[in-house]
Amino acid sequence: MMKKCMAPVWLALVTAVVLAISTVPVLAADPEPNVALGKPYTFSSAPTKTWYGNLEKAGQPLPDASRVLTDGEFCKSNSFWSSNKTLNFRGTSHCDILVDLGEVQPLSEVHTHHSARPMAGIRLPYREEYFVSDDNKRFVKAGEFINSHDPRILNDPNERGALFKGIMKFTSGPIRTKGRYLLVRTHTAQQGFVGFRGYVGYDEIVAIRGGFEIDSIRFQPGDYVSVRPKTYDASFMGYRFGPRDWTKILAETPLHIAMAPQHLLGDDEYHMSVAGVYVVQFECSNNASSPVTDIEFTLRLPISVTLLDYNGALELLSRREVDIDGRTYTEITQAMKPGKLGHIHTPVFVVAPTATEPTQDLGAITYQYSYTIKEERIESPEQRATIIVGSRLRAPAPGRFVTGFWLPYASRTFVNKGETFSRLFAFYKEIGFTCANGGQSSPEIHAALTELGMANYTGSGLAPNALMFAKWMTDIREKIPEEDLFQGHPKAYRGNYKDTYGICPTKFCSDEYRALRVEGAKRVLASTEHLYENWEPYMFHGKGCICAACKAAFQGHAKLSPAEADRLWPDVILDADSDVHAAFSSYQYGNVVKALQGAVTQAGKELQLSYKPAYILSIAPKYFDPKTHDYKIHNPKAYLGQIDKLLIWKYGNTVNPKGVDADLMIGNNLPIIRDLDNTMGMVRTHGRQVNGEQLPKVIYLPTEHYGGSLVMPKDYYFISLLTFFHGLDGYGTWDRDFKQDARYLALHAKANAMICRYESLVMGGARKEQHRLAVVWPQAKRGGQEIQTVYSREFAHQGLRYIVVGNDHVRRTFATLTITGAPVQGQALNDETRNVVYVNDAQRAHGGKELAQGVLIELQPKQWHVFRLGDEAGSADLPRITQQMASTSLRAARK
Numbered sequence: 001m002m003k004k005c006m007a008p009v010w011l012a013l014v015t016a017v018v019l020a021i022s023t024v025p026v027l028a029a030d031p032e033p034n035v036a037l038g039k040p041y042t043f044s045s046a047p048t049k050t051w052y053g054n055l056e057k058a059g060q061p062l063p064d065a066s067r068v069l070t071d072g073e074f075c076k077s078n079s080f081w082s083s084n085k086t087l088n089f090r091g092t093s094h095c096d097i098l099v100d101l102g103e104v105q106p107l108s109e110v111h112t113h114h115s116a117r118p119m120a121g122i123r124l125p126y127r128e129e130y131f132v133s134d135d136n137k138r139f140v141k142a143g144e145f146i147n148s149h150d151p152r153i154l155n156d157p158n159e160r161g162a163l164f165k166g167i168m169k170f171t172s173g174p175i176r177t178k179g180r181y182l183l184v185r186t187h188t189a190q191q192g193f194v195g196f197r198g199y200v201g202y203d204e205i206v207a208i209r210g211g212f213e214i215d216s217i218r219f220q221p222g223d224y225v226s227v228r229p230k231t232y233d234a235s236f237m238g239y240r241f242g243p244r245d246w247t248k249i250l251a252e253t254p255l256h257i258a259m260a261p262q263h264l265l266g267d268d269e270y271h272m273s274v275a276g277v278y279v280v281q282f283e284c285s286n287n288a289s290s291p292v293t294d295i296e297f298t299l300r301l302p303i304s305v306t307l308l309d310y311n312g313a314l315e316l317l318s319r320r321e322v323d324i325d326g327r328t329y330t331e332i333t334q335a336m337k338p339g340k341l342g343h344i345h346t347p348v349f350v351v352a353p354t355a356t357e358p359t360q361d362l363g364a365i366t367y368q369y370s371y372t373i374k375e376e377r378i379e380s381p382e383q384r385a386t387i388i389v390g391s392r393l394r395a396p397a398p399g400r401f402v403t404g405f406w407l408p409y410a411s412r413t414f415v416n417k418g419e420t421f422s423r424l425f426a427f428y429k430e431i432g433f434t435c436a437n438g439g440q441s442s443p444e445i446h447a448a449l450t451e452l453g454m455a456n457y458t459g460s461g462l463a464p465n466a467l468m469f470a471k472w473m474t475d476i477r478e479k480i481p482e483e484d485l486f487q488g489h490p491k492a493y494r495g496n497y498k499d500t501y502g503i504c505p506t507k508f509c510s511d512e513y514r515a516l517r518v519e520g521a522k523r524v525l526a527s528t529e530h531l532y533e534n535w536e537p538y539m540f541h542g543k544g545c546i547c548a549a550c551k552a553a554f555q556g557h558a559k560l561s562p563a564e565a566d567r568l569w570p571d572v573i574l575d576a577d578s579d580v581h582a583a584f585s586s587y588q589y590g591n592v593v594k595a596l597q598g599a600v601t602q603a604g605k606e607l608q609l610s611y612k613p614a615y616i617l618s619i620a621p622k623y624f625d626p627k628t629h630d631y632k633i634h635n636p637k638a639y640l641g642q643i644d645k646l647l648i649w650k651y652g653n654t655v656n657p658k659g660v661d662a663d664l665m666i667g668n669n670l671p672i673i674r675d676l677d678n679t680m681g682m683v684r685t686h687g688r689q690v691n692g693e694q695l696p697k698v699i700y701l702p703t704e705h706y707g708g709s710l711v712m713p714k715d716y717y718f719i720s721l722l723t724f725f726h727g728l729d730g731y732g733t734w735d736r737d738f739k740q741d742a743r744y745l746a747l748h749a750k751a752n753a754m755i756c757r758y759e760s761l762v763m764g765g766a767r768k769e770q771h772r773l774a775v776v777w778p779q780a781k782r783g784g785q786e787i788q789t790v791y792s793r794e795f796a797h798q799g800l801r802y803i804v805v806g807n808d809h810v811r812r813t814f815a816t817l818t819i820t821g822a823p824v825q826g827q828a829l830n831d832e833t834r835n836v837v838y839v840n841d842a843q844r845a846h847g848g849k850e851l852a853q854g855v856l857i858e859l860q861p862k863q864w865h866v867f868r869l870g871d872e873a874g875s876a877d878l879p880r881i882t883q884q885m886a887s888t889s890l891r892a893a894r895k
Helices: 053-057 157-162 246-252 409-413 417-430 443-452 511-524 548-558 562-568 579-606 629-633 672-686 713-725 742-764 848-853 883-894
Strands: 041-043 087-089 094-116 127-133 139-146 166-171 177-187 200-202 206-209 255-259 269-273 278-286 292-302 305-310 315-324 327-336 348-353 364-373 376-379 383-390 402-407 435-439 531-534 615-619 645-650 688-690 693-695 697-706 730-732 766-768 771-777 790-797 800-807 813-819 828-831 836-838 855-859 863-870
Touching: 041 246, 094 127, 094 139, 094 200, 139 177, 255 292, 255 364, 255 383, 269 278, 269 348, 269 742, 278 292, 292 305, 292 315, 292 348, 305 327, 305 417, 348 417, 383 742, 402 697, 402 742, 417 443, 435 443, 435 697, 435 730, 511 579, 531 579, 548 562, 548 579, 579 615, 645 672, 672 693, 672 697, 672 713, 693 697, 697 713, 713 730, 713 742, 713 790, 713 800, 713 863, 742 790, 771 790, 771 883, 790 813, 800 813, 800 855, 813 848, 813 883, 855 863, 855 883
Parallel strands: 269 383, 402 435, 402 730, 531 615, 615 645, 645 697, 697 730
Antiparallel strands: 041 094, 087 200, 094 166, 094 177, 094 206, 127 139, 127 177, 255 278, 278 348, 292 327, 292 364, 305 348, 315 327, 364 376, 364 383, 688 693, 766 790, 771 813, 790 800, 800 863, 813 855, 828 836, 828 863
16 A cells, blocks of 8 residues: 555546537536435546646646545536546546445436537447446346437548537436446447547436335346456457556555556566567656655666666666565666656666576566655555566568657667667667657667668658747747748737747748758758658648738739738638638648758758658648548648658557557457558559659558557557558557567567568559458447458469458457359468468368358457468468368357
8 A cells, every 4th residue: 555644635637628618507416315425436447637737727626536426516517528527538438437335225217417529529428328236246237328319420520510519418217226336337439539539528426216125126147247347368469458446546646657558557567588678668647636746766677687778867866786585686766857747757767688598587677656745755555567588589671661660759868878779779670670760869869770771760850740840940940030930810829829830831931941941951861861740730720820921822822812812811711611721721731841852852962861861741641531621621632742751640549558448459450441541542643653663652650659548569460460461661650658568579570570471472462352251250349330350452473362361359250251263173272370271171172163152261369361372282281171160160159
């Protein structure tokens, strides 16, 4: 237990979103006896603390997570996410609130309230279930509420106006049941803005006492259902995870520091590999309503694991060797800076095991921390992660396909940069990575990558998000006169926005600023090969520059008379539906990209580089979907023909590590296919051909860990190979921080090895469409809608046919593979991934007619299979699976 003297208010959660708050009439408490009033409860995942920061700014009290849901106070605003009368959760397919009523009670109704603001991407849950139990072990379903107002799936984002807006009461309706424990399970909508995907907010859990005797309610054995979440071991998705009592954790630890993601998930192991180099990182969550000061963090590492480096942004208080239970440990203590608990100011350690053979006998990484709050010194309990050292990781590197890793923020703070980067990048190269393709570089990073022959596509800071020219180059920014700075519409901006947005886009693209653009590009190219730039023009929706130069450019582009321009300008900038300004906005961004690419090319010539440096945009793929409003405003065809490389990013397959939901990982990678197809379609239409190659090259950056969300290791393996088999030019990790132990990196190595093996097939083979794949079992649904869980693509190469199949389900899946156009004589269907061959019940290869009727195949969870159709002689020594054997496996799986 944590040693402390704390008031319950320290459990308060702090989060923030700047949204207009519309009020609704006060929801009065029910006149009937609410037996949940004042009762304790637990929740299945940690409440989000992202959106309540404006409560602090307004001086309002913060919500007490231990009592706010049963305190009898209802929220007066439909903006639940920014109220101190609510708890809010996100990143989950369902959320459980378990209330202990203290004793068995007769219940006649259960209800809650939820709010929605669809135009902000925030939707109501689609269903809520209510369960009761006498003993917290066996539960009976008491009722449910179905949100019949909202459609489950939006095929067009513009349909959001049809969704419910405001506060809706979710109720069981009249019921006759009993129980001491009340479980409210809310099923969330999975569509919405990224920050609100899987969102639900509660203000109160109400349980109305029934006017009947408890003994009049009797449950039959068939009434009981299983509702308690399971614990999954690491074989399921790569990390162990399961339910954790976040109510207790937040009560005991208002300042919560945990090894990320292991201890957020409930995983008590840290895996390394022989000759590997690993970065152990911690995540901080400050849930205290009172100031936290004097934070000290102590890590202890067995002497058999070398401490190579640590975060130099934290003050080093001590480093020494200590003996614990007969083992020698390296102990390092650092001071953390209150108020700066973000990415840079968290504990980070670079470590390498000295073991030359796999072992589980090195001991554990241990850590604890202390801090002061209200003049009381608080000491956390010691946390442990058992060290497991596995075999050495190796994988060949692909020749053409890009396999990249992100350079997180922590890399800028290492103390022994040169040695650390050399060893870390050498390890990454050994497992098949070919470049760094994101984050911020430095001379030490660039030198280490160059020495290893690895490419460097790291962030430049030259002009992030299009208009932030030289944001971190103070001397260059000082050369821009006041009259040339970005001028925002007074209705769109507050405060000193010019420090953020910089130069006017029209002036920036002029010849007057050519030399300054080249100067900035040359400075960046001193520490990277190519300039990667985050590109989020949605930041400027309704916020364009209104200076005289932009007005003149708008008038000329739109071919307006001076009177027409005067009538429209500058308020036309605020109108996101204006076709004339949308066309001008696209034109402006196209000019900005052209100017930046020109500056980078010229900088390369002046530096006498042996290659042509690229200006690389990193952009969300929604801009390539013609159905979205973003596409209309910032049409990518204005700049796709001017760049050589394009990075696209998305994090729709993430989970909340503080409450992982296994259901969310079923079919969660395949929705990206629409974005990939839209992007590649735009590139083919608006890009260009150079020496027989399609430009720009497209690299996909699926996230690993970002914004508090996590992609589980097996999901990252799956989506890395989806990127490859679907025809893109590369993938790269996207991770604000290093959070990969050997279990994650082993799957990266496996993916890179598979890419290397099939690179000539995918990049040189001919596409075919002479097969069909149909799932037999299990059929997957979410929110009452069927979801896709299998993927297939066919290639012809060197006289053979290959069918690539991916299973995006968390369970074994059985499917029928139908193949047409095969020769009449026997064709061996060889699963090269499992090294087995499918045959007919006569133990012979299938003939063309049999293949056309379909073959039952078995697909492993979150795995890829490459089926080769060819001569039977090449598969004579492989284990054989008959259709009878496959059917037997299917029947066993169904049981």
